[in-house]
Amino acid sequence: xxxxxxxxxxxxxxxxxxxxxxxxxxxxxxxxxxxxxxxxxxxxxxxxxxxxxxxxxxxxxxxxxxxxxxxxxxxxxxxxxxxxxxxxxxxxxxxxxxxxxxxxxxxxxxxxxxxxxxxxxxxxxxxxxxxxxxxxxxxxxxxxxxxxxxxxxxxxxxxxxxxxxxxxxxxxxxxxxxxxxxxxxxxxxxxxxxxxxxxxxxxxxxxxxxxxxxxxxxxxxxxxxxxxxxxxxxxxxxxxxxxxxxxxxxxxxxxxxx
Amino acid sequence: xxxxxxxxxxxxxxxxxxxxxxxxxxxxxxxxxxxxxxxxxxxxxxxxxxxxxxxxxxxxxxxxxxxxxxxxxxxxxxxxxxxxxxxxxxxxxxxxxxxxxxxxxxxxxxxxxxxxxxxxxxxxxxxxxxxxxxxxxxxxxxxxxxxxxxxxxxxxxxxxxxxxxxxxxxxxxxxxxxxxxxxxxxxxxxxxxxxxxxxxxxxxxxxxxxxxxxxxxxxxxxxxxxxxxxxxxxxxxxxxxxxxxxxxxxxxxxxxxxxxxxxxxxxxxxxxxxxxxxxxxxxxxxx
Amino acid sequence: xxxxxxxxxxxxxxxxxxxxxxxxxxxxxxxxxxxxxxxxxxxxxxxxxxxxxxxxxxxxxxxxxxxxxxxxxxxxxxxxxxxxxxxxxxxxxxxxxxxxxxxxxxxxxxxxxxxxxxxxxxxxxxxxxxxxxxxxxxxxxxxxxxxxxxxxxxxxxxxxxxxxxxxxxxxxxxxxxxxxxxxxxxxxxxxxxxxxxxxxxxxxxxxxxxxxxxxxxxxxxxxxxxxxxxxxxxxxxxxxxxxxxxxxxxxxxxxxxxxxxxxxxxxxxxxxxxxxxxxxxxxxxxxxxxxxxxxxxxxxxxxxxxxxxxxxxxxxxxxxxxxxxxxx
Numbered sequence: 001x002x003x004x005x006x007x008x009x010x011x012x013x014x015x016x017x018x019x020x021x022x023x024x025x026x027x028x029x030x031x032x033x034x035x036x037x038x039x040x041x042x043x044x045x046x047x048x049x050x051x052x053x054x055x056x057x058x059x060x061x062x063x064x065x066x067x068x069x070x071x072x073x074x075x076x077x078x079x080x081x082x083x084x085x086x087x088x089x090x091x092x093x094x095x096x097x098x099x100x101x102x103x104x105x106x107x108x109x110x111x112x113x114x115x116x117x118x119x120x121x122x123x124x125x126x127x128x129x130x131x132x133x134x135x136x137x138x139x140x141x142x143x144x145x146x147x148x149x150x151x152x153x154x155x156x157x158x159x160x161x162x163x164x165x166x167x168x169x170x171x172x173x174x175x176x177x178x179x180x181x182x183x184x185x186x187x188x189x190x191x192x193x194x195x196x197x198x199x200x201x202x203x204x205x206x207x208x209x210x211x212x213x214x215x216x217x218x219x220x221x222x223x224x225x226x227x228x229x230x231x232x233x234x235x236x237x238x239x240x241x242x243x244x245x246x247x248x249x250x251x252x253x254x255x256x257x258x
Numbered sequence: 259x260x261x262x263x264x265x266x267x268x269x270x271x272x273x274x275x276x277x278x279x280x281x282x283x284x285x286x287x288x289x290x291x292x293x294x295x296x297x298x299x300x301x302x303x304x305x306x307x308x309x310x311x312x313x314x315x316x317x318x319x320x321x322x323x324x325x326x327x328x329x330x331x332x333x334x335x336x337x338x339x340x341x342x343x344x345x346x347x348x349x350x351x352x353x354x355x356x357x358x359x360x361x362x363x364x365x366x367x368x369x370x371x372x373x374x375x376x377x378x379x380x381x382x383x384x385x386x387x388x389x390x391x392x393x394x395x396x397x398x399x400x401x402x403x404x405x406x407x408x409x410x411x412x413x414x415x416x417x418x419x420x421x422x423x424x425x426x427x428x429x430x431x432x433x434x435x436x437x438x439x440x441x442x443x444x445x446x447x448x449x450x451x452x453x454x455x456x457x458x459x460x461x462x463x464x465x466x467x468x469x470x471x472x473x474x475x476x477x478x479x480x481x482x483x484x485x486x487x488x489x490x491x492x493x494x495x496x497x498x499x500x501x502x503x504x505x506x507x508x509x510x511x512x513x514x515x516x517x518x519x520x521x522x523x524x525x526x527x528x529x530x531x532x533x534x535x536x537x538x539x540x541x542x543x544x545x
Numbered sequence: 546x547x548x549x550x551x552x553x554x555x556x557x558x559x560x561x562x563x564x565x566x567x568x569x570x571x572x573x574x575x576x577x578x579x580x581x582x583x584x585x586x587x588x589x590x591x592x593x594x595x596x597x598x599x600x601x602x603x604x605x606x607x608x609x610x611x612x613x614x615x616x617x618x619x620x621x622x623x624x625x626x627x628x629x630x631x632x633x634x635x636x637x638x639x640x641x642x643x644x645x646x647x648x649x650x651x652x653x654x655x656x657x658x659x660x661x662x663x664x665x666x667x668x669x670x671x672x673x674x675x676x677x678x679x680x681x682x683x684x685x686x687x688x689x690x691x692x693x694x695x696x697x698x699x700x701x702x703x704x705x706x707x708x709x710x711x712x713x714x715x716x717x718x719x720x721x722x723x724x725x726x727x728x729x730x731x732x733x734x735x736x737x738x739x740x741x742x743x744x745x746x747x748x749x750x751x752x753x754x755x756x757x758x759x760x761x762x763x764x765x766x767x768x769x770x771x772x773x774x775x776x777x778x779x780x781x782x783x784x785x786x787x788x789x790x791x792x793x794x795x796x797x798x799x800x801x802x803x804x805x806x807x808x809x810x811x812x813x814x815x816x817x818x819x820x821x822x823x824x825x826x827x828x829x830x831x832x833x834x835x836x837x838x839x840x841x842x843x844x845x846x847x848x849x850x851x852x853x854x855x856x857x858x859x860x861x862x863x864x865x866x867x868x869x870x871x872x873x
Contacts, residue, residue, distance in 0.1 A: 093746075
């Protein structure tokens with residue numbers, strides 16, 4: 001078993017209580033660099049809560065999270081994003097609707113392109129150059145996801161599918177190490193699902209980004225992931241090769257019962 | 259002397275409490291702060307004053323008359339403005355009710371002039387209590403507050419309207435699904451809240467004596483301070499917080515100076531918001 | 546493309562306006578110039594309000610308090626130490642910003658409605674302080690006989706007096722403020738402000754230190770207001786606690802909301818439209834407030850983005866298209 005220092009993301013004994021309700025009942029996972037790991041489970045299994053505890057949206061009741069050796073437990077979300085390069089997506093609110101597609105991307109890359117507060121105010125050298133570099137990077141990513149023609153359109157005026165693609169491109173801007181996707185296939189048509197999966201594979205292949213995908217769509221997870229983890233009632237009940245995990249009798253029972 | 263301070267404090271607190279419970283009701287169903295709330299208090303005083311000065315009403319008659327007039331105004335505002343605030347972002351509510359307060363305040367100034375009006379009327383004959391004299395009006399105010407608070411508490415718990423108001427306060431979307439006429443409940447609650455403010459105004463007018471169009475502004479912020487201190491959804495808490503504010507103001511006014519009286523509420527507000535976000539009595543909803 | 550035409554219209558409009566303003570003293574008399582100066586003065590705190598409300602998404606009633614703080618600071622410096630104008634201006638802005646930080650740190654942790662009330666409370670406290678700290682502010686009497694602006698590096702220099710020199714000074718400061726504001730909102734920090742306004746959680750998820758930037762936005766808007774207040778006191782040469790009256794705060798709100806929230810041109814237009822026009826027409830304050838009140842209600846329901854964006858949309862005849870073709 002890989003220790004915290006070697007894993008891209010290491011979850012150790014995470015528990016999360018909401019008053020009397022125990023949403024996550026002791027989960028430990030090590031996700032090695034470069035893996036595409038799926039995380040699934042029936043409704044109420046605690047996968048969303050686990051997700052939130054790992055990415056700083058909520059603080060776990062107990063347990064620890066490490067990212068590339070850094071102890072990120074209890075860190076605020078923006079610090080996890082900046083210092084550990086662990087980026088997460090959201091299921092419903094996906095982009096900044098008032099900004100253009102390009103501005104969304106430039107914004108997502110600012111933490112790398114404009115380190116430190118004074119730089120963001122234009123104080124210090126080369127701020128125009130920094131913006132130009134971010135714009136170029138944005139352009140390249142737009143090419144990648146096929147949204148170049150929407151560059152100057154307000155994100156709020158694009159379709160939901162396009163917003164999901166934009167969101168994905170945004171997550172690639174700040175040189176991420178780990179990307180956590182929160183139900184990326186929800187509400188998306190099959191053609192786009194295929195496209196998104198290809199984007200994930202390409203990013204994983206070419207930049208070595210580790211992926212954790214929380215999803216309900218078992219077919220997509222089987223096709224995409226190297227490894228599948230199943231949660232039920234706040235605990236891991238299966239963890240392994242997707243094709244085997246989905247046939248695991250415990251998993252079947254969890255889905256039928258829950 | 260101490261007795262006087264205490265009586266003044268309880269009286270003022272009762273007034274604030276009546277106004278505050280109105281604002282709390284409105285906040286409950288709309289999740290919006292009624293920035294014009296103090297104006298309905300002011301309108302209550304002016305309506306009563308006008309009834310006495312121009313129509314030669316006896317004070318007792320001016321009470322229900324003023325409440326009815328203000329309720330009518332509130333009804334109009336409720337239909338035109340407050341109804342549209344259902345499910346609106348809170349900043350819309352702030353700006354809209356601010357606009358209403360500007361209109362109401364300045365209409366009064368325009369129609370009646372900007373000078374102070376002297377209120378003549380009310381039961382100001384003093385009654386002896388212990389070593390000091392208290393005007394009957396002040397006793398009326400405290401009694402009225404207690405009665406109304408008790409009545410409201412019963413209403414909210416036992417009557418159908420009360421239950422509907424509670425339901426809308428908790429989840430108005432669910433209410434719409436179930437078939438509750440949310441706009442009607444909202445307007446009705448709004449009228450009730452403003453009527454309480456107006457009643458409070460009429461009862462206080464004999465004690466305050468000098469009325470002016472802008473007198474509602476301080477009331478609005480003090481009322482908000484009370485709601486924050488008392489905690490949302492707690493009638494007892496609101497009344498206790500109101501009395502606490504009234505007493506503190508009275509003490510400050512007597513021993514530090516009258517000019518600092520209005521600052522007490524603001525300081526208390528900032529203090530509570532900074533250190534006790536749940537209010538003094540209720541640990542429930544964080545403000 | 547729509548965006549480009551829109552930008553060209555705005556830029557063109559600005560240039561035209563600037564030229565018109567530069568040559569205004571040739572056609573305008575002292576009274577008209579006074580109206581313009583007043584609207585240019587209130588442009589600064591309005592820009593501040595636009596920053597905190599339109600760009601960072603937080604409604605604040607404290608702007609007028611910072612305006613007053615800047616005014617009193619500047620007045621006291623000029624009266625007691627005879628410092629040159631640029632120093633007073635900076636001091637006014639910095640003092641306002643310095644006060645904003647300890648206020649903002651606890652206040653910005655609150656939910657929206659509590660924050661609004663807190664800022665309102667602060668405005669009232671500022672008024673109470675100015676009324677009661679008699680040794681410094683002379684209470685209700687206020688400060689009078691504030692020296693005219695002295696344009697110099699340290700000593701000597703040129704004293705501004707007369708409607709035309711004051712007008713050009715106001716114009717100079719206003720243009721500088723607008724340019725600075727434009728640079729600010731188009732910078733990387735400006736993008737962070739908009740992100741915070743749109744969706745704070747989403748902003749955090751792209752690495753925005755949201756709390757820090759909210760404080761910065763609050764402090765910066767205070768600085769704008771403070772500088773505006775400094776100029777105000779040197780123009781009127783008197784300052785009293787009446788500056789903290791809600792009348793002025795409401796004026797700022799109508800400028801921003803009516804003119805065009807979240808835009809630069811909108812606030813400029815709003816300032817001229819609502820302030821200069823009211824001055825020129827000599828509208829009585831209570832009628833003005835009733836008009837403002839009605840306008841606020843109408844605007845917030847019917848035209849929430851303000852007049853300028855509405856006008857621009859009519860001009861470019863842009864229609865809202867929910868989906869652009871070529872989607873997957």
